[in-house]
Amino acid sequence: MVKNEFFRKLNHLLRELPKKERDEILADFEEHFTIGFNEGKTEEEIIQELGDPKDIANAELADYDATNPARQGGATSATRSLLLAIVLIFFNLVVVAGPAFGIFFGFIGLWFGAICMVISPLLSLLSYFQSGFDAFLFTFFVSLACCGVGLLLSIALIYIGKFLWYVCAGYIRFTIDLITGRKRS
Amino acid sequence: MNVQFKKGVLELCVLVLIDTKDQYGYELAQNISKKIEVAEGTLYPLLRRLTKEGYLSTYLGESTEGPPRKYYSITAEGEQYMNALINEWKQFSKAVDQFIKEGAGHGEE
Known part of the structure; x- marks a missing residue:
């Protein structure tokens, strides 16, 4: 998996979030990649360290559900x-x-x-x-x-x-x- | 390490590390993964949640290379929360240690 694919997957998994939230999350990871590259890491290494986009998305969605009563229950x-x-x-x-x-x-x-x-x-x-x-x-x-x-x-x-x-x-x-x-x- | 278990403790680690020194996401991820095996990506949801709950605040800090970075710093509220977590953790780990000691001692008899 390369960077683009990582972002595409994450973006897709987070599709239920409002665009603003999604953009913020993706921007954080964009920063992470930029710093990683500066330290001489490859796309694969960074993605390996970050882990499965599914786990990241699940955590984000769980937090979002917990803080938005409209979607609760x-x-x-x-x-x-x-x-x-x-x-x-x-x-x-x-x-x-x-x-x-x-x-x-x-x-x-x-x-x-x-x-x-x-x-x-x-x-x-x-x-x-x-x-x-x-x-x-x-x-x-x-x-x-x-x-x-x-x-x-x-x-x-x-x-x-x-x-x-x-x-x-x-x-x-x-x-x-x-x-x-x-x-x- | 067990995932659920790690999740709770990770929050404490993040707060303590940021309390020691303001840091950006990448730095924090490196500092934690040096000692605890963790998928670094899952730290970001945690940071966002702690920020939303008012325990952390963020600001943009210049960097010598590349664009400005998002730094996290702990708020007064966050410090209170952290101290409560530390107390809980101490009690908890003390109890667990005791169980282990008793259990291990029992096994030797």
Whole structure:
């Protein structure tokens, strides 16, 4: 393990702490490394002496929990989580689920439309057998235009899909954070 | 040494060392690990807690090489706390010594 990795691990393990606290802790270790380097120690030696980031983080988190009554008391916070979860489930079923399904199926419908438009030149061949060459030419060129529009629509849909995915994932993460009472900053 | 046991005693050691002389984190870690086997990283949470509890205070001191260092010094409150811990420790270690002596003597008979 090298210095960067040590800091990355520590930072990750301390993610539940407010940013200010975390920065203070990391700054102390930054100083420790700087002095260690000045004394001719290598990254590995210093990290070896410091020990497992997990132990450091556990000690910090335990102290933080002890001095912050808001996060104390497993029972009350569990009840709070449960109540919040129930409220959120109802809220999601009643308010969020309808529009979300609507948007989801609308999105799928648009995809079907786009695919049909893209393959429409192939379908236009059918009109050749039914109504002769002139009609076929007309249908064929119209369908080519449709194909172009369909391709553009597909590209737009890919972007829209990505956007919907981000929104969806973000919302789910937000909900989970709300229930577990975790803070991100 | 047993981890839980060391944790309690370490607090006392940190206070005594800082009472003797103001020092920065790295220095303190070196001074302690010279005599007691300890993961130096876990001293920092301890220092932060003692500072939050008002037993230690910090200030930035210039250094000849590199950026200024964070020095820890003991407060009046910290000194009181330290003396209480020292008394507890003396009583405790005296009792333990006695148990060991009695136990060892008993074994020889």
